[in-house]
Ligand SMILES: Nc1ncnc2c1ncn2[C@@H]1O[C@H](COP(=O)(O)OP(=O)(O)OP(=O)(O)O)[C@@H](O)[C@H]1O
């Protein structure tokens with residue numbers, strides 16, 4: 237198949253992304269930089285700096301950072317355990333972890349709401365074993381539990397894939413050269429898992445920063461994430477200009493932080509790859525042409 | 526000679542299948558010892574037991590007289606070079622080589638010196654800042670060897686380190702490995718299934734099959750005096766034919782009595798007769814011990830590979846002169862070039878007899 241035909245195969249995606257990404261983006265930008273009357277302004281963007289919005293923004297950032305960090309801390313030990321399992325058990329474990337993702341997002345959150353509510357299952361169990369009930373519902377902790385639960389598989393899977401790709405021989409070589417279990421992890425496994433970690437962070441950090449449904453359901457509407465505020469501008473206040481402005485501000489922040497995360501790959505790894513493919517495997521390029 | 530490593534009565538099974546069977550072996554200081562055997566005979570398993578990556582079901586591994594059977598690999602004073610190089614892909618060449626030294630918290634100047642020394646030793650100066658994936662297979666293997674050797678192990682384990690290289694590079698690396706061995710003067714335990722590699726490089730060869738040592742000795746004795754048909758067949762090409770040992774110094778093959786130099790068999794014992802292709806000469810019909818028809822003549826560069834059919838047996842002969850395909854020729858042999866071996870009573874005879 238020649239290059240032209242292959243590009244044709246991608247056309248449904250292009251049409252999709254023009255219709256549902258590029259055009260809406262242009263519309264949002266237009267709203268963001270204009271007043272209701274249609275004159276140019278930066279006020280909608282700068283509104284991110286006012287007290288309420290800034291508080292929501294920082295709270296979102298905090299939630300996203302904690303969520304990402306918790307996902308990372310939970311993912312590594314689990315991945316290390318799963319890695320050592322026999323292939324057949326490994327598939328079962330992964331299936332087990334992914335299973336909840338097949339259930340509707342809202343339903344999962346509603347389930348958590350019932351578990352965590354003041355007379356919910358959690359407190360029922362705590363009381364049954366003679367402990368004091370916890371007041372988690374509608375708190376910061378409930379939101380964290382919700383986002384971590386939702387996004388954990390997206391952190392774990394890319395890390396798992398990166399670590400599963402490490403040759404057993406490489407790990408044995410490290411042991412052979414004097415590395416104990418901890419050193420094997422810090423010097424070999426962790427560095428080689430970084431590409432997976434980066435995609436995990438990208439997939440978890442951004443949505444947990446911008447989500448609003450979790451805060452709605454588990455935060456009881458009392459705790460406002462920046463996503464909640466934006467949503468309200470669109471639905472309740474019908475101030476599309478302000479809503480768009482805040483979205484653009486958030487988007488810029490996300491872009492900057494992501495550029496930071498991925499920067500290393502672009503700078504360091506690409507020339508290396510280019511050199512290898514250019515020298516050792518010239519045939520691949522020829523075949524593609 | 527001083528013993529550095531001793532394997533005592535080592536057995537190992539995987540999933541109930543015995544792989545190593547009550548194996549005993551002493552390895553001396555500074556020798557180049559090769560474990561040679563067909564694929565799946567347990568060479569790597571034995572090496573991994575020595576390296577600490579597998580624990581034997583029974584038996585002990587002694588290093589300098591101390592029992593290290595249950596010591597983890599990082600605590601053993603020996604290093605392994607793996608078949609698949611297994612360099613750390615995220616480190617450059619210098620950091621790969623320095624890995625072990627950094628773990629031992631050596632100071633910077635020492636590490637730098639050592640890395641340079643190791644790079645020179647394996648002929649890789651100037652590559653210190655290349656990443657492993659930008660090196661060829663041979664270069665990666667050199668780095669892997671350097672990475673092990675900088676730590677000054679007393680024993681270096683090499684598991685088919687040249688297995689993935691092409692013939693020419695393999696031969697070049699064989700010479701270099703011998704040079705390195707000479708320079709660093711440590712014990713090499715080398716695993717291969719390539720008999721010519723074993724014959725070229727080793728001080729001593731251990732021929733293994735089915736988890737049992739079939740024969741050990743220096744390359745010449747292994748080649749010239751195989752102790753059983755398996756070794757004879759595995760080391761170089763051999764003609765292995767049924768015979769009857771009529772009495773001392775006389776063996777009968779295909780109904781012909783032939784003088785030989787072997788003694789100590791029962792009268793009329795059925796035996797395996799082993800004759801190397803290069804020990805047979807083609808003579809005029811009627812002059813040798815047998816007559817046959819030339820079936821095939823293949824020029825191999827240094828010699829002609831000739832097949833001669835006598836009855837239902839086809840002899841392999843290596844000769845400096847060609848023969849005419851289809852013609853009748855005689856074959857002759859000197860008595861001292863005939864090897865007589867006891868016949869296995871069953872296919873794993875060697876195993877029964879060893880125990
Ligand atoms: N971890 C393991 N689990 C189960 N079986 C194993 C394991 N390791 C090795 N074996 C089996 O033990 C036998 C011997 O393996 P080993 O790797 O020692 O052979 P080898 O002599 O090194 O062969 P090769 O020349 O092909 O490398 C093989 O049949 C192999 O399948």
Ligand SMILES: [Mg+2]
Nearest residue numbers: 568569570684
């Ligand atoms: Mg092997």
